[in-house]
Amino acid sequence: MNTRNRTARAVLALSLAVLVAATGCSSKAKSGGDGDTRTGGVRTGPGVTADTIRLGALTDLTGPYATLGKSNVQAQQLWADQVNAQGGICHRKIEIVVKDHGYDVQKAVTAYADIAPDVVALPQVIGSSVVAALLDDIERDKVLTFPQAWSASLLGKDAVQVLGTTYDVDALAAVDYLTRTKGIGKGDRIGHVYFEGDYGDNALEGSTWAAERAGITVVGQKIQATDTDLSAQVAALAKADVKAVLISAGPAQTASLVGVAAASGLKVPVVTSAPGYAPQLLKTQAAPALVAMLSIVSAAPSVNSDLPGVKAMVAAYKEKYPDSSVDSGVLSGYNAARLMGEDLKKACAAGSLARADVIKAHRSQSELDTGLGTPQDFSDPSRPAALSTYVLKPDMKGVGGTVGVEDAHRAPGVEEYLKQRS
Numbered sequence: 001m002n003t004r005n006r007t008a009r010a011v012l013a014l015s016l017a018v019l020v021a022a023t024g025c026s027s028k029a030k031s032g033g034d035g036d037t038r039t040g041g042v043r044t045g046p047g048v049t050a051d052t053i054r055l056g057a058l059t060d061l062t063g064p065y066a067t068l069g070k071s072n073v074q075a076q077q078l079w080a081d082q083v084n085a086q087g088g089i090c091h092r093k094i095e096i097v098v099k100d101h102g103y104d105v106q107k108a109v110t111a112y113a114d115i116a117p118d119v120v121a122l123p124q125v126i127g128s129s130v131v132a133a134l135l136d137d138i139e140r141d142k143v144l145t146f147p148q149a150w151s152a153s154l155l156g157k158d159a160v161q162v163l164g165t166t167y168d169v170d171a172l173a174a175v176d177y178l179t180r181t182k183g184i185g186k187g188d189r190i191g192h193v194y195f196e197g198d199y200g201d202n203a204l205e206g207s208t209w210a211a212e213r214a215g216i217t218v219v220g221q222k223i224q225a226t227d228t229d230l231s232a233q234v235a236a237l238a239k240a241d242v243k244a245v246l247i248s249a250g251p252a253q254t255a256s257l258v259g260v261a262a263a264s265g266l267k268v269p270v271v272t273s274a275p276g277y278a279p280q281l282l283k284t285q286a287a288p289a290l291v292a293m294l295s296i297v298s299a300a301p302s303v304n305s306d307l308p309g310v311k312a313m314v315a316a317y318k319e320k321y322p323d324s325s326v327d328s329g330v331l332s333g334y335n336a337a338r339l340m341g342e343d344l345k346k347a348c349a350a351g352s353l354a355r356a357d358v359i360k361a362h363r364s365q366s367e368l369d370t371g372l373g374t375p376q377d378f379s380d381p382s383r384p385a386a387l388s389t390y391v392l393k394p395d396m397k398g399v400g401g402t403v404g405v406e407d408a409h410r411a412p413g414v415e416e417y418l419k420q421r422s
Contacts, residue, residue, distance in 0.1 A: 042090060043352035047120030053088070053344060053353065054095045055080075056119035058111055058134075059148075060126045063103030064225055064250055067278050071329030072124050072148060072336075073098055074321050075313075079337035082316070089341060090348035096123075103225075105133045116141055121358055123340040124148055124333060128198035135160065142355040144343065144362055146336045148329075150275075150299075151198035152205075152421070156382045159359055163336055163376065164299030166384045167199055168206030168421075169414060170273040171246060173389040174297045175210035176411040178244050182269045186215030191237040191245040193221045193230065193257055203248035203273070209417055223249060230256045234264055244269045251278040258293050259286035267293065274298040279327045279401025282394060296392040296402065300373045303331050303400030309371030314399055326400045331372060338370040374408045382422065387414050 047054040057076065059069040073096075080094040088094060099115055101108035108130040116137070121144040125131050128149040131138075138145050138159050145160050152166040165173075171192075178184040192207050194200030204220060211218045219240045221233040230253060237245060238261075245261070245268060247254050254276045261267065270293050277296050281287065301307060303314055303326050313334050314326050347353055347361035362378055369375040376385040391406035 041351070042348060043354050043357065045120065045354035046117055047355075048092070048353045051092055052095055053090065053092045054097060054119045055340065056115045056122045056143075057096055057098045057124040058101055058108055058115070058122065058126070058130065059098060059124055060103045061100040063101075064252070065103055065126055065148075065275075067251070067280060067327070068148060068275070068329040069100070069126055070324070071327055072126070072333030074324060075317065075330045075333035076124060076337040078313075078317055078320050079334055079341070081320070083341060089344045090353060094341075101126075101130065103127055103130070105129055109133055112137060116143065119143070120353060120355055121340060121343075122146065123336045128154065131160065132198065142359060144340070144355070144359050146340065148332065148336075149199070150273075151202045152384075153198050153202065155384070158363070158381050161362065161378060161381075162384060163332070163339065164373070164384070164386045165389055167203040167248060167273065168209075168417070169384055169387060169411075170297045170299070170389060171203040171206030171248065172210040172414060172417055173411040174246050174271040174273070174295075175207055175214065175216070176413075177271060177295065177297065177391055177406075178269060179214050179216075182244060184214075184216065184244050184269075188243045189217045189219050189240055191219045191221060191233075191240065191242040192248070193223060193233050193237075193245065193253070194248040195225055195250075195253075196222050199275070200248045203246070205421075206417070207246055209420075210411075210413065213413055223253065225250065228252050228256055229260075231260050233257070234260045234266060237261075238264065238266045242266075242268065244271070246270075247272045247276055249276055251276060251281055254294070255281045255284055255286040255290065258289045259284075262286075262289035262293060269293060269295065271295045271297060274300065274328050274332070277328070277394070277402075279325050279394075282396055282401050287394075287396070290394045291396065294394055295405065296394075297389050298328065298392055299386050299389055300328060300331050300335065301390050301408070302392045302398065302402040302404045303328065304395070304398040304403050307371065307373075313372065328400065328402070330400070335370055335372045338372065339368060339376065342368055342370070383418065 099111035126148040128151040131147045343362040366379040388408040392402040395403040
């Protein structure tokens with residue numbers, strides 16, 4: 001072999017080696033896999049440098065849940081600022097990268113692709129349909145994710161944590177509340193107005209099971225997220241002679257349902273879960289009817305609560321965002337960030353902020369209490385993190401537009417329901 005051929009083959013071999021190395025690096029970055037880098041004695045991976053821990057938020061700032069998204073984003077930024085003022089976590093400052101998907105699944109998929117290589121975890125993703133579309137990617141990339149969505153279909157995934165109760169557990173608790181306090185009993189009919197999709201379908205599962213157990217019939221009314229005039233649904237429920245109504249939809253739908261029902265003479269108790277209410281509704285024409293007829297079942301207390309942790313959060317939020325309302329989205333967003341912070345601290349103490357180890361730290365938490373509600377158990381991915389619910393009511397003078405009616409408690413039959421569901 002002459003010198004020219006040997007040189008050409010050497011150059012070709014070197015080029016192939018470089019190409020293979022580059023391809024490997026590119027594939028690793030794309031998949032979001034954790035590296036073996038150690039910084040300051042702590043193993044790291046995507047989203048973590050010597051100085052920074054980057055977290056992501058896939059939120060809705062321009063769509064039907066824009067109020068929730070804004071509250072979540074601001075609350076989590078408040079938490080990050082507080083943590084950073086105290087030196088950060090694992091000697092690193094917290095950064096939160098926010099992407100608005102406007103409750104559009106395709107935009108959310110694109111936003112996830114943009115953000116995933118550069119964050120270690122996602123303490124906020126709004127929307128059951130959005131999370132469902134991202135599940136495979138989240139599991140593959142091992143990105144610990146806290147949805148602002150509470151469908152039971154999101155359980156059973158190691159990297160995805162539904163915080164608090166699920167929609168079906170809330171609906172079961174709502175039926176229990178109606179039978180205990182509103183005179184609803186065997187032989188009665190109750191309406192259930194619900195969004196098409198995971199949110200409404202999961203809530204209907206819970207209400208149907210609880211109603212059958214109590215000898216009550218559920219009259220279902222499925223609606224779309226774009227439906228904002230529920231006159232037809234109210235007329236159908238009135239014709240069915242319902243004694244109460246559950247609604248699993250957004251705040252706009254709750255306001256329409258209650259307002260139309262009151263105006264048409266269907267003055268029955270109405271119960272929703274946290275996503276179905278916002279304090280801004282008390283500035284609408286439906287406000288008097290909401291105060292008179294609506295109750296809210298929630299895994300979190302009212303932001304008007306006397307819990308020291310809640311009071312401190314409300315004071316800090318008002319100081320930082322004086323022109324913004326303090327609603328349940330503030331509390332849920334702040335609590336999610338606090339919980340994520342505890343996971344990061346535990347992972348750091350164990351010597352690794354790599355994604356898989358952050359998930360491992362999270363799953364080791366069996367009674368994590370941030371002082372913002374009930375303790376949460378993250379040890380079993382297949383079960384809701386909490387089973388106890390509060391009952392709240394709209395209130396014109398209460399901080400966040402609500403006051404507490406009942407403290408957190410577990411509705412009878414919850415464990416029986418979960419066993420038959422599994």
